[in-house]
Amino acid sequence: MMRPRTVNLLTVIALSIALSSVLLQSPHTSVHAAADQVTFNRQIAPIIYNHCSSCHHPGGAGPFSLLTYADARRWGTVIENVTQSRFMPPWLPAPGYGSFADDRRLPDEDVQLIKKWVTAGMPEGDPADAPKPPVYSTDWVLGPPDLILKVPLPMQVPPSGTDLFQNFILPVPITQTKYVRAMEIKPGAPRVVHHANIIVDRTASLRHQHPNDWQEGIPGMEVMFDSGDTFDPDSHFLFWKPDTPALIEPEGMPWRLDPGNDLVLNMHLKPTGKPETVQATVGLYFTNKPPVAHPMLLQLEDDAALDIPAGDPHFVIEDHLKLPVAVDVLGVYPHAHYLGKKLEGYAILPGGEKKWLILIPNWDIDRQSVYRYKSPIFLPKGSVIYMRYTYDNSAANIHNPNSPPIRVRAGNRSVDEMGHLWLQVLPQPIPNSDEDPRLLLEQAWMENRLSKDPNDETALYNLASVKMSESDFTFATDLYRRILTGSPEDTRTLTALGTALDKDGNWEGAESEYQKALVSDSQYADAHFDLAQLYFKHNSYAAAEQEYRSLLVEDPKDAAAHNGLGAVLLATNRIAEAQNEFQAAISFDPDSFDALYNLASIEASDKNYPQAIGLLQQALKQKNDADAHQLLGSIYIQSGRLGDALQQFKVVQELRPQDPLPHRQLAQLYDQIGQLNDAIRELNAALALEPGNADDWNNLGVLQARAGNTAAARKDFEHALTLDPQHAAARANLARL
Ligand code: HEC
Structure with a gap:
């Protein structure tokens, strides 16, 4: 089941702003600084060093x-x-409409101080007051990265011409999942690179689409990715701008990189007047701690409504989304092209209160940015998020790329328009439920998209994925069929439909959809794989084996296929061969839970307990799985480690609170180590879950008798016999009493 998601690589066209060619210098007069005078050393240098030098230094933007x-x-x-006009420092949001971290806006006092200083003739002041100028090194600001990636080939940017958009692909050479707590980017030529969006291409799909020339990068403002087969929505803004080289994620929210992922650097390049060479380097900083909080990106947009008449100075689009769960908004990324004028984002709370998320009164595409809130903005369930963008397609708009103005519609060229409001939200857990709140958000978002365009295939697909994870297979089937009406040969949807039918119990239907996918693309690995699993599940071992083997012909390093083949071999009693396959799977993917578990069960039945224990411990690092704990517990019993076994069954019991079996096993263990009362407690717990189990009643009677509770024991044996009058042991026990 693959899941496509359109990733809009948000695009920017830079507007070149002519530097004033004639600079009016005030005549140099030596002015002596009086005590109350504004001097460079005392007041101005701190302002400039704090607010300006991060870009205005050699090698800066x-x-x-x-x-x-x-x-x-x-x-x-x-x-x-430029400070009076607020042209510098570059900062678009209006003050008072959301409070942002790294707010670049100069405080009014500083603007006034600069004015005073210039009016006073720009005195230098007492050298003793002078703060140290900041030092900018070309080194990694966060120290040596854990992994450095470099764009494979340099790109030549001509001295002049239009802005360029290039997607550079960086394969990530890792063999285990990593969590990224920070990322630093060295663009290679800081003045050329205006900004960059970094996207995780989960399936390396862009590279696969361009097998021969991906090293040079792929031109374009926007690219589409396939985001892989698990529900793992994009969760972080990975947006780089020149004065903030390091992107540090909040504590507990690293982002995940898996083997096989690519990073794609979508760079906006702007000719500088001389030829330049760009070759970016990315430094990644890992943490061992997986994320404990799972944010998610949401998008409001109405590109379909963008059809702006030539000359229209006030064209408005709107979109809104009602939140099915409470969220904390962490950041916001507004996006439009040249005609965007006023960009508003806000929420109406259930009580009617309006909460501003952002207001940009004078949009400038050249200065777009991600804005993170100083502290998260809480929006209760039922809040409605709005975006309202106003466009100016008149000749009076100095950014208008068309002279005279022409009709403009949505598109990803610079002369087209866009209107997107991205939000990074951290959904709150749903009260009294363990459902992932992101699923509800995803559903609300996709339903919103479908209300604008009922044939939006990405939305249909993503909504189907939500339904699949809610086990509503009939609904999912219906959605996949709707996609296939428009795109009958879409292999990914055919395969997903196959999975939905299989889960719904229609395995002939599933088989036929997988086969249709393979007619449309005989090499489509997902369909081969799912078909193999389907055959395996229905004991068609020969057919399953054939599918797995054909996958391995295509890719001999496919760990999942080795594991699947191993399972077929195990089921057909070819144990030694199965063992080889599981070992191969582990050698290509040391984190493969299934292969570790399967190999452990072979070792356990060969009584190679230490090996089996090692493998299971490794497997449990990947997944806290009840079966693995169960097997480990049984192995500990075999090797006489009753205390360790007890621990394992306790975990199984926690993972499967409705299952009487672990209680039964715990009762047996407690009995063996002489803790009679604990054993009785566990059997009672098992019986609370399954009161009709005559064996348990009989066993409880035995324990009670042993504990000297004859009356209780008699009742238990009688209970067993009412449930099962043929229960011989209970009858004998009762007689003995
Ligand atoms: C985020 C980077 C950044 C910061 C911070 C920044 N600048 Fe700039 N500055 C630029 C860029 C880039 C330009 C060139 C024009 C453009 O692309 O906007 C520029 C241009 C200028 C100009 C020339 C404007 C003209 O019209 O010729 C002046 C003066 C200036 N900056 C002063 C400042 C001052 C003063 C500050 C701090 C109060 C500051 N800048 C902060 C990036 C920055």
Whole structure:
């Protein structure tokens, strides 16, 4: 079951802003700084070092350095102008409409100080007051990364021409799942790279689409990915901008990288006036701790409504989404192209209160950014999130790429428009339920998409995935069939439909869909794999073996296929061969739970207990699985480690609270180690779950008798006999009493 998700690589076209060619320098007069005078050293240097130098330093994104008094003085009047007009530092959100971390906006006092300083003739002041200028190194700011990835081939950016968008593909050479707590990007040519979106391509699909030229990168503002076969929605904004090289994730929220994933760097490149070479390097910093909180990205948009008449100065699109669960909003990423003017995002709470998420009064595509909130914005269940974007397609819009204006519709070229509002939200757990709240959000989001376009295949597919994980296979089947009406040969949907039918108990139907997928693409590995599993489940071992073997011909390192083949061999009593297959699976994927478990069960039946124990311990690091604990417990009993066995069965009991079996096993163990009262308690617990079990009543009677509770024992034996009058042991026990 593969799950496609459209990832809109958000795109930006830079607007070139001419630097004033004539700089008005104030005449140099030596002004002596009085005590109350604003001087560079006392008030201005701290402002510039804190708010400007991060871009304005050699090798930074700004067009010149602002690190010394001489620099500041040379640019003084322009600095005054650009801070008064709020052109610098670059910052789009209006103050008071959401409080953001790394807010670049200069406080009003600082703007006034700069004005005063320039008016006073830009005095330098007392060198004793001078703060140390910041130092920018070209080294990794977070220290040596755990893994460094480099774009395979450099790209030449011509000195002039239009902006370029290039998707650079970085295969990630890891053999085990990693959790990324931080990422740092060195663009290679800071002035050329305007910003970059980083996307995790879970299935390396972009690379597979361009087998021969992927090293050079793929041009385009937007790319589509297949996001893989598990419900794992995109969860992090991986957005790089020049003055923040390091993306550090909040504690407990690293993002996952699996073997076989690629990183795709979608870079916006802007000619600088001279030829430049770009070859980005990415540094990854790992943590051993998997995420404890699972955020999710949501998108509002209405691109279909974008059809802006030439000359229209006020064209509005809107979208809204009602939240089925409470969320904390962590960040926001508004996106439009050149005609976007006013971008509003807000929520209406169930009580009617309006909460602003962001307001950008004067959109500038060149300055787009992800904005993270200083502290998360809580939105209760039932809140409705709105986006309302206003576009200006008149000649008065200085960013308008068309002169005279023309009709503009949605699209991913720079002359087309877009209107997206992305939110990073952390859903709150659903009260009294262990359902993943992300599923409900995903469902609400996809239903919203379908209400705008009932044939939106991605939304149909994703909604079907939600239904699959809720075990509503009939609904899922219906959704897949709707996709197939429009795209009857879509292998991924045919395969997914096969899975849905199989889970719904219709295995002939499933087989036929998988086979249709293979007619459409005979190499489609997922269909081969699912078909193999289907045959295996229905004991068609020869057919299953054939599918697995054909998968291994295609890819001899396919660990899942080795494991599947091993299971077939085991089921048909070819134990030694099965063992080889499981070993092969583990050698290609040391984290394969199934292969570790299967090999352990072979070792256990060969009485190789230490090996079996080692394998199971390894398997349990991957998955806290009741069967594995169960098997481990039984092996401990075989090897006389009763205390360890007890621990394992306790875990099984916690994992399967409705299952009487672990209680029974615990009762037996307690009995063996002489803890009679504990044994009685466990049997009672088993009977609470399955009161009709005559054996348990009989065994409880035996324990009670041994504990000297003759009356209780008699009752238990009688109970066993009412349930099963033929119960010989109970009858004998009662007689003996
Ligand atoms: C995030 C990076 C960044 C920061 C922070 C930043 N600048 Fe800039 N600055 C730029 C870039 C890039 C340009 C070139 C114009 C453009 O692309 O917007 C620029 C241009 C300028 C210009 C030339 C404007 C003109 O019209 O010729 C001045 C002056 C300036 N910045 C001053 C400042 C001051 C003062 C600060 C701090 C208060 C500051 N900048 C902070 C990136 C930055």
